[in-house]
Structures are given as structure tokens and as C-alpha cells.
Amino acid sequence: MFQAWKNGSLMLQDKLLILKFNRGDLGALHGVYEKYKDDLVTLAAALLTDVSAAEDVVHDVFVSFIESSRKFRLTGSLKGYLATCVANNARNRNKSQRRRSAAVKDEMHSAGADSTNPEFTAAFGEELSRLSGALARLPYEQREVLILHSYSGMKFRTIAKQQGVSINTAQGRYRYALDKLRSMLNGEARK
């Protein structure tokens, strides 16, 4: 006899937070933040390859969460909702950043080929520094699919909708990202 399987009491815990939130209990947000802060900061950092920008993203997300608290009802998964907010915020940030840097340096590629942020790679510790360095060299859209899928467990369908592309395109980006990452890591290993 194996251990009985549960359908996730984590989800029930979230349900209670959502219930409180929808009843206008903003205090529930302290708990929500504590529960998800590390995951959300990591997600934002992995997307933007910038730790301090990541903290700003998470802060922004909670500020708008607070602002909108009385204007909408939460349904569905809290974690998924927050991850989506972070991804959207990060995407917009990346867009405006690209626009700015394109305006300053027209000739340089926007995807940040040599602009890996040392603070970012250091943040994840030795073991993962090569991975984070390689992640930083992926184009934003590819990194986004990879991180949202592999780190946040988001469905391709959901990611595709957010990026405004077809599921096939999202899956294609995921495969490209994995392939590139693999060759970057192997390439460096051989050096």
C-alpha cells in the first residue's frame, strides 16, 4: 500500500487566502506575499536577468494588487495569477528598456549579447552561475517560454496567449531555448 495521494492542500490554503481577499481582507496579502515572494523574485530575475529590476517588478505587482483589491474578484490559482502578473510586468519593462537602448545605441543588438549582468549570475551561486549566464544570452521571448514553463510550470497554452503567439510558436521557442542552452553549456564545458 502506497501513501495516500492528496489533491494538493496547498491549493486549499490558497483558496482560503483568495476567499479572505475577495471579502476585502487586505491583511491576507501579507501572507500571500510571504508565501510567494521568493518564487516571484526568482521568476522575475530569471526573466529580466537583473535582480534589482526583479524586486521592482515584484513590488509593482503587489502595489497594483493592493490598488485593485476592491475592484475585482480572484478566481483560479493564486500562484498562477501572480506569476502571470510578474511575467506581464517584466515583459513590459523589457520592451521599454529595449526601446530606450535602441534609441541610445542604434547599432547594437538589443538582445544583450555581451551585456550579461555579473550581479545576476553571482546571485544564484556558483553551481548555477553557468546556467544563469547562458540564460541571460537567450533572446527574451525564448527565455520567457522556458522560464514560465520549466520554472513556473505554466502551460504552453497559457504562455502562448500571453505572448500573443500560437501554441506551436511557443513550443518552438521552448525547444530553441533548450537547444541553445544545451549547446552553450556544453560548449563552455569543453573549453
Add this chain to the structure above:
Amino acid sequence: MRPAENLNDLIKKLQLKASADLDTRVHDDISEALAGHEKKQSVRSEPKIWRIIMKGKTAKIAVAAVILVGVLVLTNVFVETNKSVVLAGVLEKVEQARAFSYKVEMTMTGDMRPGGERVIQTTMVISNEYGIKGETTMPDPKTGEIISTQMYVLPDQKVMLSLMPQQKKYMRVELDEELLARMKKQNNDPREMVKQMLDCEYTELGRTVLNGVEADGFETTDPKISAGMAEDVSVKLWVDVETWLPVLWEVEMKMNDQMSTHGVVSGFQWNVPVAASDFEPVIPEDFTSMIDDGYKMPSMTEESALEGLKLFADMSGQYPKKVDMISLMREFTTFNAEARAKLRDEIKQKEREQGVMKEATTRMLEKMRPIQSLALFYSTLVQDGKEPVYYGETVGPDNANAVLMRWKISDGQYRVVFGNLLTSDVPAEELAKLEKFSIDSGNKSPSITEEAALEDRDKSSAIDYYNRGDAHYFNGEYDQAFSELTKAIEIDPRLARAYVTRGQAYNDKHKFDLAIADFTKVIEIEPAKTSAYNDRGMAYGNNGEYDLAVADYSKAIEIDPLVAEPYRGRARVYYYKGEFDKAWKDVYQAQALGHPVGSKLLEKLRKASGRD
């Protein structure tokens, strides 16, 4: 080569800690909001319907709907009549124009956030021969970027087509005869616009000079002019005294305390040259449709309006309080999740019967269609001066013989919709009697029997028991959870979610037979629910009844093949049955759907099957 799994595992290891600085920032903001919130708790604001609509995937559809409604309303303003010498002349002039264009600028306040503003600009070209073409620009509610939309109404093909170049999307909507006739009449014939104004009480504003053009002004504040969409409305029309053509039309609409719209229609050009090719939109090959082809606009018939009332009552147990578009949509979005989920399940069930799975957007639109029909029908009654009166605030489905809604069909004759949604034509004297009863009954609700009231109270107390039981379960207090949930079920034996939580609690306590019985009950109540089969599959699996578990998981997958959870559950059961190939297949499927499969199961499966 590293297998994908390894990279994925590596990525999952990424872990940062939020800095103390961030902690302080966020907690302070929450506490601050909390303090402010307590101060003004009494002024809980209602959800902003536009904000909700604009945020989601429905945004562009909503834009199209706004444009459509806008077109219906905006263009209602120029008129035929002999009340005014100037306007009679205008009609003659306008009649001669085969095609004309104008610009619309709508400033919407409070639709995104209190005090926030958004400007929507549209250029319209209207041709008597070919149809309507409009180009709209507005800021994206999420990013603030300007997005543009092209809209065509093509009477020959009976379609409305919208193109969204930035998103590479299009939307093609079929128009029915009635709607088309109405749009044609109103949009191709500026006489209709002036007519409406002169049908209302209006005042003359005298003469002024606008952009070097001498113009006479007219103003109305008759609610009829906004087709019941606004609480307060003011419309001004300025006409060139030389050419007797409209030069400026200005509308101020206050929807409610938070939302208002300021619209300016100007830049009229008469007899602009148009070619057939201007009205032959080409959908580029890489554009995809936002909705399934063949989607039809909500119709505006009495029948569809009654359907809308019925749907609303089925979902919420009462009729909408008001039936203008804005109030109705706002009420609709405040429905609880359970009611919406129920509706979604019903729609999915219907689709399965018809053997089609639809795009989510189409599904959403179809769900709302009867409700929109109701609002559109009501607005046509207002526009056509049929004096509709609606008593949704006082009359509910239980007030079978009370007048819910009525409108004039001819002099002294009225059509009446009763609380039970039956209709009847009655003369004015009888209507007066019926309505007196209806208004009185609204105050006392005599036709709601005590029994029914008791039942209502019971239902809400069942939900209270459920909520408490759910909270106890979450806190791991199983005994209290069982007693509260059982109490909830005793009061309302059809409260599915109480069975769900109790079933999960039984499952946790290894009382699998009882868990299975509860999940079976859920399936009886909500046969179309994927999660109910998934839950029972889990309990069967835990009870060692593998074949029944596989059957339940398979049923869940059949209902909704895009939910990952049952694949993962079935993979686990296949593993226990020793059917490793099937297990792997389900693992891949769950992963493809974006659901992580537990590392323990993967490890065991790798070991048992010798694969990696």
C-alpha cells in the same frame, strides 16, 4: 547532450531570496492600504466593468462591441422633421450625399481606474452603396501602447469585420437581417441622426461661429437619446447656417458615479469619393481569427431578450436590476464563480453533444450573448420611443403574475412580460391595474411563499457551514471539518463543493470508500465536471481499484483533454498496474500540457521501466 529533463531540473533549482528591503517596501504598502481601507470601508466601490472587460482576453471583442454600440448610439442624432426649418433643410442636403465621413473622439473617464482617462479616436466613412468603414485608435489598457483597429460593415455580405494589425488578428461576425437593417438605416442615413434629436425635447442654442463657420445649435438632455445607456446625457448639435449640414456633434454621457464619456463628432465631409475597393478588406494570410467563423451578433428580438432574462435568473436566482448595457454587464460580472462555472459546464456539455470544441473566446461570447441581446433589445425599445419600463429591482422569478417589463406596441396597447416570462398584449387600462399590483408586490413580495424564503435562508446557511468546514479542513482540523461539512450537506444535499471537500478529507484519512461515495455524489450533481472524475479516480487509485481509477481518469480526459491533472493521475495508476509504456505516454502528455510530474513517480517509473 543533456536530456531536457536535466536542464529543467537545473532551472527549477534557481532560487533567490527576496531582500529585506523588498519585504519592508511591500509590507509597508499593504499596511498603509489596510489603514486607508478601514477608514473608508463603508464606501466599497463596485467592480469596474470596463476594467474587467478590457483586462482580459475579451479586450478586443469588447472594443468591437463598444464600437458597435457606439455606432448605434452615436449615429442616432441627425433627424428628419418639420419642427425646424434649418433641420428640414439639413435633411434635404444630407439626402444628396452618397458618401460622407466624419471623425469621432471619445474620452472615457473612470473606465480604467478612478479618475483615469482614455481617448478613443475613430474615423468613419459611410457609403450608401458599399457600407461602413471605420479606423479606430486607442491605448492598450495594459501597456498604454496605441493599438489600431479597422472595422467594416459590409451589408452585401451581411458581416462585420474587424482587423487588428498589431495583433495579427481578425474577427468576422455575421449580422442578422434585423440588426443589419437597423445599422443600415441608422448609419447610411444621417436623417436618422437628426430625427432622433428632434423626437426628443430640445432647445435652440442660438448662433455661434465654429472654426470660422457660422452655425446654429440645438441641445437635448432627453434620456431617450442615449438609448438607456446613461444616467445623464446631454447632446449638442451644430449646423452650418450656409450649407445646412452638421458641423459638430457633442455628447456628454454620465454612466454612473465613476464613469463618464465625452464624445465629439466633427470633421464632416460630404460627398467624399469612394470606390468599391475601399470596402473590400483583405485579411492577410498570417492573421488568425479571434473567434470561430460564423459567429453571429446578439440579436435584438423579444425572444432573445426573454432568453437573456431566463439565463440571468438561472444563474443568479433573480432578474437583473437594470437592463441597460452598462448596468447589466456590471451585474453580470459580479456573479459568483460558482454560477459562472456552472454556466461554463453547461456550455461545454452542449458542445460535446454537438461534437464541437470551440475557441474560448467564442465560448465566452456565446455565453454572454443572450444577456447582450436583452440590453440591445431594451435599447431598441428606448430608441424607437416605445416607452419601455422595467421592474427588475422589485420583481423576481417568483412573482409569476407581476409585470416585469412592458412597452408600447401601438396607441393604447402594451406588451407585457410577466415574472414567469410569459407575455401578453394588454390595453392601457388593464396595464395600469397590472402594474399597480406589480409595484405593490415588489414592496411586499407576497407571492414568495414562506417556504421559499426559508429555503433561501437555508441555502445561505449551508454555504456558511461549508465555508467553515473548508477552513477547518485547511487547518487540518478534520473532526470539525467533517461535522460542519456534513451539516452543510444535510441542509443542502446538492451543494457539490461540500462533497468535494469532505471527499478530500475522507481521502486524507484513508477512508477511501467514503471518499468515493462523496465524489460519486459530485458526479451525480455535476456530471460534466472534469475535476469530479479526477478526484474519484484518485480515490479509486488509493483504494487499489486500478481499473475503476483508469476509467475515471479517462472519463475526465474525455471531458476536457487539455487538463493535465488526470494524465498525471492515470500515469501513476498505470505504473502500479505495471503498464509502463502507457504510464510514460501519460507522463509526456501531462508534461506537454505544462504540468510537472512528481520526481518520485518519475524516479520509480525510470527504475521500473529501465528508461530515462
